[in-house]
Amino acid sequence: MKWIDITLPMEEGRPNWPGDIPFAHHITRQIGKDGSHANVSTIESSVHFGTHLDAPYHFIADGKKIDELDLNVLIGPCQVVEVPSAGVHVDLEALKRTVVPGVKRLLIKTDNSQRIHDREFHKNFVALSPEAARWLIDQGIKLVGIDYFSIGPYGDTKDVHHIILGPNDTVALEGVDLSKVDPGFYYLICLPMKIKDAGGAPVRVLLGAEE
């Protein structure tokens, strides 16, 4: 298996969700400085920074938390689709033509991928409409990913999150770097940090392709 890393690096200067704390990485010990033999550092981060996973608890008060998710949803076959947008929404008709029946894990590549490495936060990113979210749930999708920092459009994230994270324990993978990934079928490994009682967590996420 050849592993493609679709995780953004966690580093200062990359955009946080507006209102969240910016990511910070502090050096606390350095080899050769003050007699230290080791390099040590600390981080401060929103649990929704960078490439991260939303657990149902992010928007559902009694929903599953990030440390309670089913690992068999986070690991397994996955489809990556590339679809055009209609304004700030993924084009639902294009999605319908592309998603293969029976897929449980779906990553959606849009025009966002051209801006995912930018240092500024683009509020006009492309996201799911409530209709598209409902259609995905009807298809039996258990994990849906997108190439910007929310599955719902800016200023109107609530409905889409409620539909996706609602009664089915579906999870949302946000901020994946698909800029160098072609549409197709892969093996997904998506592992969140095991932060007790959190609604989300940074993930390390890989796509396995046949060599």
Next chain:
Amino acid sequence: MKWIDITLPMEEGRPNWPGDIPFAHHITRQIGKDGSHANVSTIESSVHFGTHLDAPYHFIADGKKIDELDLNVLIGPCQVVEVPSAGVHVDLEALKRTVVPGVKRLLIKTDNSQRIHDREFHKNFVALSPEAARWLIDQGIKLVGIDYFSIGPYGDTKDVHHIILGPNDTVALEGVDLSKVDPGFYYLICLPMKIKDAGGAPVRVLLGAEE
């Protein structure tokens, strides 16, 4: 594949390495409070908190950093051995009798596993001796894990880290929870957070077993 999660939960109250900052999890928004629709939180953590991976850069000034590691070392077949200790050291002769030739990824279960969930930090934990570290490198091991927070004994961690993290780009997985794992052969997935330029990172680490 049945996945066994050998990651400690990241939560306040679990021991940090002495001198490092304690792990903190702050709630910043809560559903229904101050009009919020979402649960949001932030973390503060040493990159060496809990179940974590040491990259060579932790002890080697020009060594590979955590975001530069070879994913093919972090994913693949793995042996878990259970060995007795001699004082604060893993018994090398027992290790020699147990480790199968050709193994690249090795997790060592010791008496530490009985204390890995304790809230206090036990300075007399069991670790590798320099001789055991050298023997593992001679066997061609590329990833070595242990069931407490350092591969080297407390107060004397430098030599063992230099041997393991030195010229071969071997990595050290520290703080794995093997308390419910039997010795044997598994499929390891060990994914660190992609913290740019760090010497280590919290990981999510799973053992796959045949069902």
